[in-house]
Amino acid sequence: MSVVVQRxxxxxxxxxxxxxxxARFRLWMWFPLVLIVISATRVVTGxxxxxxxxxxxxxxxxxxxxxxxxxxxxxxxxxxxxxxGLEGMMILGTLGAGYYTYHFGVWVGLLGAIAFGAVGGxxxxxxxxxxxxxxxxxxxxxxxIAAGVASFLAEAFFKDLEGGxxxxxxxxDKPPTITIPGVADASADxxxxxxxxxxxxxxxxxxxxxxLSVFTLLALALVFGTGWLLWRTSFGLRLRACGESPxxxxxxGVNVYxxxxxxxxxxxxxxxxxxxxxxxxxxxxxQNGSTGGRGFIGLAAMIFGNWRPGGLLTGSLLFGYxxxxxxxxxxxxxxxxxxxxxVGLLAAAIWQLKKRSFVMATASLGIAGLGLLWYFxxxxxxxxxxxxxxxxxxxxxxxxxxxxxxxxxxxxxxxxRGEAG
Amino acid sequence: xTPWMSKIALSLAAPLLAFVAAGLATTLVLLGAGDxxxxxxxxxxxxxxxxxxxNILNYSAILYLSGLAAAIGFRMNLFNIGVEGxxxxxxxxxxxxxxQALLPGALNTxxxxxxxxxxxxxxxxxxGLLRVTRGxxxxxxxIMLNAIAVALVAYLLRxxxxxxxxxxxxxxxxxxxxxxxxxxxxxxxxxxxxxxLLAVVAGVAFSVVLNRTRFGFNLRATGQAEAAAVAxxxxxxxxxLYSMLLSGAVAGLIGMPQLFGASHQYGSTIQTGIxxxxxxxxxxxxxxxxxxxxxxxxFAYLTEQANPLGILAGISPDIIAVTQGVVVLSVVIAYEVVxxxxxxxxxxxxxxxxxxxxxPQEASR
Numbered sequence: 001m002s003v004v005v006q007r008x009x010x011x012x013x014x015x016x017x018x019x020x021x022x023a024r025f026r027l028w029m030w031f032p033l034v035l036i037v038i039s040a041t042r043v044v045t046g047x048x049x050x051x052x053x054x055x056x057x058x059x060x061x062x063x064x065x066x067x068x069x070x071x072x073x074x075x076x077x078x079x080x081x082x083x084x085g086l087e088g089m090m091i092l093g094t095l096g097a098g099y100y101t102y103h104f105g106v107w108v109g110l111l112g113a114i115a116f117g118a119v120g121g122x123x124x125x126x127x128x129x130x131x132x133x134x135x136x137x138x139x140x141x142x143x144x145i146a147a148g149v150a151s152f153l154a155e156a157f158f159k160d161l162e163g164g165x166x167x168x169x170x171x172x173d174k175p176p177t178i179t180i181p182g183v184a185d186a187s188a189d190x191x192x193x194x195x196x197x198x199x200x201x202x203x204x205x206x207x208x209x210x211x212l213s214v215f216t217l218l219a220l221a222l223v224f225g226t227g228w229l230l231w232r233t234s235f236g237l238r239l240r241a242c243g244e245s246p247x248x249x250x251x252x253g254v255n256v257y258x259x260x261x262x263x264x265x266x267x268x269x270x271x272x273x274x275x276x277x278x279x280x281x282x283x284x285x286x287q288n289g290s291t292g293g294r295g296f297i298g299l300a301a302m303i304f305g306n307w308r309p310g311g312l313l314t315g316s317l318l319f320g321y322x323x324x325x326x327x328x329x330x331x332x333x334x335x336x337x338x339x340x341x342x343v344g345l346l347a348a349a350i351w352q353l354k355k356r357s358f359v360m361a362t363a364s365l366g367i368a369g370l371g372l373l374w375y376f377x378x379x380x381x382x383x384x385x386x387x388x389x390x391x392x393x394x395x396x397x398x399x400x401x402x403x404x405x406x407x408x409x410x411x412x413x414x415x416x417r418g419e420a421g
Numbered sequence: 422x423t424p425w426m427s428k429i430a431l432s433l434a435a436p437l438l439a440f441v442a443a444g445l446a447t448t449l450v451l452l453g454a455g456d457x458x459x460x461x462x463x464x465x466x467x468x469x470x471x472x473x474x475x476n477i478l479n480y481s482a483i484l485y486l487s488g489l490a491a492a493i494g495f496r497m498n499l500f501n502i503g504v505e506g507x508x509x510x511x512x513x514x515x516x517x518x519x520x521q522a523l524l525p526g527a528l529n530t531x532x533x534x535x536x537x538x539x540x541x542x543x544x545x546x547x548x549g550l551l552r553v554t555r556g557x558x559x560x561x562x563x564i565m566l567n568a569i570a571v572a573l574v575a576y577l578l579r580x581x582x583x584x585x586x587x588x589x590x591x592x593x594x595x596x597x598x599x600x601x602x603x604x605x606x607x608x609x610x611x612x613x614x615x616x617x618l619l620a621v622v623a624g625v626a627f628s629v630v631l632n633r634t635r636f637g638f639n640l641r642a643t644g645q646a647e648a649a650a651v652a653x654x655x656x657x658x659x660x661x662l663y664s665m666l667l668s669g670a671v672a673g674l675i676g677m678p679q680l681f682g683a684s685h686q687y688g689s690t691i692q693t694g695i696x697x698x699x700x701x702x703x704x705x706x707x708x709x710x711x712x713x714x715x716x717x718x719x720f721a722y723l724t725e726q727a728n729p730l731g732i733l734a735g736i737s738p739d740i741i742a743v744t745q746g747v748v749v750l751s752v753v754i755a756y757e758v759v760x761x762x763x764x765x766x767x768x769x770x771x772x773x774x775x776x777x778x779x780x781p782q783e784a785s786r
Contacts, residue, residue, distance in 0.1 A: 084502075084560065123750070133753045136500050136560065140700050141750035148742025149450060155737040156454035166737070296564045303561060384576035391565040391572075398557045 030314075037340060039200040047336035051200040053191050055321075055328045056207035061282045063320025064219045065090070068274035069298025070305070070312040071226055072117075072267040077307060078230060079263030080243035081128050082412040084139030087295025088146030089120035089268045093275020095150045098169040098286025099157050106175045106280060110215075113276035114269045120146055121268020129260045132414045143295075151288050158286070169286035172279065177211045184210040213281045222270065227309035239263055243408035246415040256415060271295065300394045306405050319390045326386040334386040335379065341393075342371040348400060364400075431763055435755035442751035447744045451736070460734035465726045465741075471606040473725050475613055478605070481714075481721035482617035483675055483692070487699025488717055489620075489627050490541075490672035492708040494559075496631065497644035497664055503548055503563025504672045505696025506570030511541035511669075512676025513574045513591070516687035517581055519680075520592035529598040530681060534616075537673040544570065545669025546662070553658040559665070567696075578687065590688030600681040614682035619674050627671075628710045640664055672696065701749045707756070720745055 038051050049055050069086045076083040096116030101109025120142055127138035155166040163170035187209060190202035230236035239259050241249035246256045278294070279286050297319055304318075305311025325333040345368035352361035448458045469477060487504055494501035515537035524532050548566055551557040582589040602612035631637035642650040643660050651657060675695055684690045702720055706712030727741035 127750060127754055131754045131757045133750075133757055137704050137753050138750060140502075140697075140704065141746050141753075143746075144697070144701055144749065145743055145746030148739055148744075148746055151739040152450065152737050152743065153454060155739070156456070293564075293568060300561055300565065303558070382576055384572045384579070387572040387575075388569050391568040395551070395557075395562060395565050395569075398561065399551055399555045402555050402557045 035200055035204075036197065037343075039197045041336050041340055042200065043196055045336040045339060047332045048194070049328045050325060050333045050336050051203055052328070053188065053203040053206040053210075055324050055333070056204055057211075058324035058327060059317065059321040060207060060216060061320070062323040063316040064216055065274045065278045065282060065294050066298045066301050066319055067223060067313050067316035068219055068277060069271055069295045070302040070316055071223055071298075071309065072270035072274065073299045073302040074226065074307060074309060074312060075230075075239075075270060076124075076264045076267035077302070077411050078240050078243045078408055079260045080246060080408055080410045080413065080415065081124070081260055081264050081267075082135035082139070083124060083264065083267050084136055084296075084299065085120060085124050085142035085146070086139075086267070086271050086298055087291060087293065088139075088143035089117045089124075089271035090275045090278070090291045090295045090298075091143075091146045091150045092116040092120045092268075093272030094279045094286055094290055095153060095157075095275075096272060097276035097279040098154070098172065101172045101276075101280055102158075102161070102169055106173055109172070109280060110175075110273065110276050113272040113279070115272070117268045117270070117272020117275060118265055119268070120271065121265040124268065125261045125264035129257055129264065129415075132416060134414075135412050147289075154286065154288055167288040169279075172285045174280060175214045177213050178209075178217070179211055180209040215277050215281045219273070219277060222273070223309050223313050230309075240408070242415075243410055246410055246413075247419065250417065257417065260415070271298075274298065297390065297394075300398075303405060303407075304394065304397055307407055318393065322389040322393055326383075326389060332380055334381045334389055335375065337389070338371055338375050338381065341396075342368045342375060345371065360400075427766075431759055435759045436752060438755040438758075439748055439752040442755075443744050443747040446747040447740060450743050451740065456736045456740075457734070461730065461736055461740070464730055464733050465723070467726075469722075469726060471609040472611045475605055475609055475611040477718070477721045477725045479611075479614050479617055479678065479721075480724060481717040482614065482620040482678055483695060484699060484702050484717040484720055485620040485714055486623055486671060486675045487695045488702035488706060488713040489623050489710070490668050490675070491696075491700045491703040492706070492713060493627070493640075493664055493668040493671060495644075495703055495708045497640045497660060498647075499644075499661060499664055499668075500560045501545060501548070501563055501665065501668045501672075502560055502700065503545060503566050503696070504668070504675070504699050505694070506563070506567035507541040507544045507669045507672035508675035508696055509574055509691075509693070510544045510570045511537040511673035512680055512691060513577065513687050514540040515673075515677065516591045516594065516680055517577075519594040519598055520686065522595045522598070526597040529595070530600060533594075533598070533681075534619075534674070534677055537677060538670040539673070541671070541673025542666040542669040545665045545672065549662040549665030552665070553662050559661075582688070585688070588689040590686045593686045594681070598681070599685060602682050614678035616678040616681050619677060623671055623674060624710045624714065636663070675699070698745075701745060704749050705752055707752075719748070 042048060042051050069090055072086050072089065073083050093113040093116055097109045097113035099109075100112025104112075123145075124138055124142055127133040127141075128135050151167070154168070158164035158169045159166045161170050184206060187202040187206035191199050191206050193199050230240060238249060238254045239262075241252075241254060242256045242259045242263070246260075249259075250256050274294070275291065278290055283290060298312075298316070301315035301319055302312045304315035305313070322334075322337070325337055345364045349361045349364035349368060352358075352364060447461070451458045451461055487508070490504045490507070491501060515533040518536045519529055519533035522529060544566060545563075548557075548559045548562040551562050552559045578589050578591065582591050600615035602615055603617075604612045631641065639650065639655045639660055642653070643655055643657055647657060650660075676691065679692065680687070698720060702716040703713055705716035705719070706714070723741050723745055727738040730736045730738045730740070
């Protein structure tokens with residue numbers, strides 16, 4: 001019995017290193033492919049906005065809060081605590097950012113958002129780590145509490161301010177932006193020429209070099225920093241051990257409670273940063289309900305990314321992109337994206353056929369056929385359907401690839417000290 | 422203290438502890454915002470007038486249905502976060518169906534309720550199917566389906582509905598299919614929704630199915646010890662799908678009392694957010710039919726009593742969400758604390774019985 005357990009936990013705690021390298025290799029291989037596909041679609045369909053600098057910039061703006069929330073989810077789930085309260089912690093972050101940015105400027109605002117998010121994290125940590133409450137239950141409660149606290153305090157904070165109201169703050173200062181002179185202009189020029197591939201690449205360069213918010217850089221640094229901290233340091237190994245096999249970690253002298261508590265509080269802080277980004281960068285101030293379920297989308301992005309920072313960033317960019325495509329001449333853009341999805345599904349069907357999984361192949365083929373029928377019988381897609389796009393994408397991805405996902409082995413399980421053995 | 426007295430004290434301790442914690446947290450938030458907690462408590466704790474009492478009953482019937490829907494999943498560790506989307510799609514489908522008046526009078530009503538249950542079950546079934554065939558976590562898929570439901574209903578409403586002032590609404594349900602409301606007090610302008618009685622029916626059905634049928638036994642067994650359930654021949658996949666369908670069907674009922682008793686058409690008057698509140702109510706009631714009823718009443722009471730806060734005390738009624746959320750969180754924490762205390766007590770009793778007056782020895786592991 002003990003042999004089986006041991007073998008299982010070793011395999012779970014240490015995935016073969018080659019697997020990770022091939023995964024990273026693939027991630028970069030995908031990038032030119034995606035660019036070519038989007039560029040080709042732009043040329044074929046004439047939907048210019050699917051790769052304009054404006055769309056890509058909007059995509060980044062939409063993706064970063066999702067990625068930060070997902071990063072929060074990553075910290076807590078890697079330590080074995082499911083965090084469905086990300087949404088609530090993010091709401092607290094928007095409130096903290098709104099209040100402190102208005103009174104003390106952008107950087108104190110960021111700290112305020114982190115502090116408010118951390119309060120949500122501490123609440124979740126106390127409930128799940130100290131008292132062993134079911135993680136989902138605590139998360140649901142935190143979402144309720146946070147939404148209530150935020151709309152209540154927003155009224156107290158902003159009602160009497162000039163330009164503010166009971167549900168929104170006055171306009172707030174924005175964090176500084178970076179423009180790289182020369183590169184920004186040249187890329188903008190090239191992007192406007194509608195050349196295959198080159199213009200699309202230039203649009204991407206332009207989106208990254210013109211008016212790039214410092215907060216965006218900070219967010220990207222947090223993503224890569226997390227990757228380094230959790231996978232390249234002994235601290236990270238211990239933290240992940242708490243999510244894979246807390247009892248094994250305990251027998252090796254790791255204070256599992258402390259690591260879990262820390263991870264969940266970090267999760268709240270990162271959600272707070274996500275809220276700050278949403279409040280001061282992606283919009284002009286605090287507003288009730290501005291998170292609009294992005295905490296949940298962040299959770300989905302993290303699962304999509306197989307509980308890894310690179311993967312969750314990819315997932316967030318995908319969701320951010322569908323969101324941005326919807327906002328910028330949405331009907332046309334999403335209509336063009338529908339073509340990509342159908343072609344992708346056809347490819348998936350062929351792949352499934354090769355793997356002799358006929359049911360999935362037929363299903364993919366059927367959906368692709370319906371999609372193509374829809375594509376050719378219409379010119380634009382109604383706004384309501386473009387609104388669904390990110391969610392439907394998530395469902396499709398989960399349905400097609402869920403078997404390749406592996407969550408931390410002890411994720412969501414209750415742990416109590418001294419039950420090892 | 423005699424054993425049965427301490428047992429009662431222990432089972433009452435958890436909810437009491439939770440309410441004290443919620444009260445403290447609310448008071449702290451009020452003080453932090455510079456409001457007067459005394460005004461808050463005076464408004465909340467004053468006895469509601471008859472018309473408010475009826476509102477409380479109406480709202481708690483709706484919340485009860487929502488709580489039951491969530492509890493069916495919870496009882497087998499299935500987190501159906503999607504009650505929100507399920508009842509929205511279902512209410513819309515029922516409103517459209519009933520407005521067609523394909524059947525006469527009450528028959529139309531009955532058929533529409535069946536349509537609502539079927540639609541809710543269908544919407545939940547997507548998540549169930551994804552879970553059993555593709556292993557997709559129902560937590561994520563139902564969250565996605567919630568968002569999809571909002572957009573889908575908005576689209577369909579624009580297709581079949583007609584503009585009425587600012588809002589878009591479906592055609593009204595013919596008057597012969599309305600369900601008469603029940604006047605509870607002669608001096609009250611508000612009346613109890615006729616279909617609010619669905620809550621009672623659903624509650625009875627819930628406890629009978631769960632406690633008296635094989636299906637219910639399998640469901641509870643799967644929730645409490647999946648390995649044991651599998652060993653005794655329970656097909657877990659089938660159970661997941663069935664309980665998801667059942668949960669969705671009950672979720673379909675949530676919108677019925679209001680649809681047939683007050684609004685008579687689907688439009689902007691349809692309440693949203695009940696699905697999420699229902700989850701909290703189910704948690705508060707510990708997924709037990711009587712507990713959920715108490716939870717629904719408490720939530721409905723707090724919400725209704727908070728309404729006049731803005732006028733009477735100058736406090737935003739949103740504060741009540743803090744009270745409700747903290748109650749849920751502290752109830753689960755309090756039960757855990759009490760459970761740990763009880764286990765410790767039992768261990769001491771066993772040690773006492775085994776070793777008598779000697780020092781109780783630590784059992785070797």
